[in-house]
Amino acid sequence: MKALSEQTNFSPGEIETLMKCTYYSQRKDINKGTDLQSLMEGWPFLFKEIGMTVHFQELTGISLKETFLTNVEKKGKRLLDFMRNSCADKSRRVLQAATKLEILRGQLEGCSEDVKDMVLLLLSYFDEKEENLFHYVEQTCLAKEVHVESLPVTPCIIVCGTSCYAARQFMLSVDCKVVNDHIPDFISAICLMFGTYYCLNIHYPVSLGSTLEFLQRCFFMINPERGTKVETKKNKKQLSVNPRVLTLITNLADQDWRGTC
Known part of the structure; x- marks a missing residue:
């Protein structure tokens, strides 16, 4: 995926398959607090529409x-x-x-x-x-x-x-x-x-x-x-x-x- 991210003629279907296959590794890196720059370098498609769509659906079950x-x-x-x-x-x-x-x-x-x-x-x-x-x-x-x-x-x-x-x-x-x-x-x-x-x-x-x-x-x-995703205020x-x-x-x-x- 790192190599494909440098190209302009990659196959969307191939990227979707690779994102699904590596979802566990992506979550592992995110959950252990890997810094943003390392995530961008290691999972370049995670920040593009095609990759985030796959990751979000795997995570939430929602398109x-x-x-x-x-x-x-x-x-x-x-x-x-x-x-x-x-x-x-x-x-x-x-x-x-x-x-x-x-x-x-x-x-x-x-x-x-x-x-x-x-x-x-x-x-x-x-x-x-x-x-x-x-x-x-x-x-x-x-x-x-x-x-x-x-x-x-x-x-x-x-x-x-x-x-x-x-x-x-x-x-x-x-x-x-x-x-x-x-x-x-x-x-x-x-x-x-x-x-x-x-x-x-x-x-x-x-x-x-x-x-x-x-x-x-x-x-x-x-x-x-x-539960809520809004950050918690102390004593509130x-x-x-x-x-x-x-x-x-x-x-x-x-x-x-x-x-x-």
């Missing part, structure tokens, strides 16, 4: 991108309608975000643009800062030119452009290090970012806990009855499900039920 897109098709429009109407009417912060995104989006259409709206409105709804998830650089910026000292230590999407709507491409960073410098579209970037938390055993930061947990439960369909009781996440999920379900009556 990373397919599950996300299926649920975006089922629930995305309902979530956007709820955010732009019900939430915007009640929250000045969400209204301002929705108005700003409408201007940035302009005439752009398509699933990818809807997902951008969805994620950015979720951040606004939960009052979580955009800069904790997205880091903006010049369109022509190369990985080696990114000021990594300004990146968060948790998985972060580097946007090559002034906004997610004007991006030329995306990159992914982990622990202030660029691990994938060529992600062509936003949906792939979101899936890789989310998958990294599971594949590398990383807790959600408190600063993004609600947004990530909502995506986890509503769009990636990971719904444990106990940790709930199995974030109440604000549960409230939004319930409101969306109620909206869907009313729409079928």
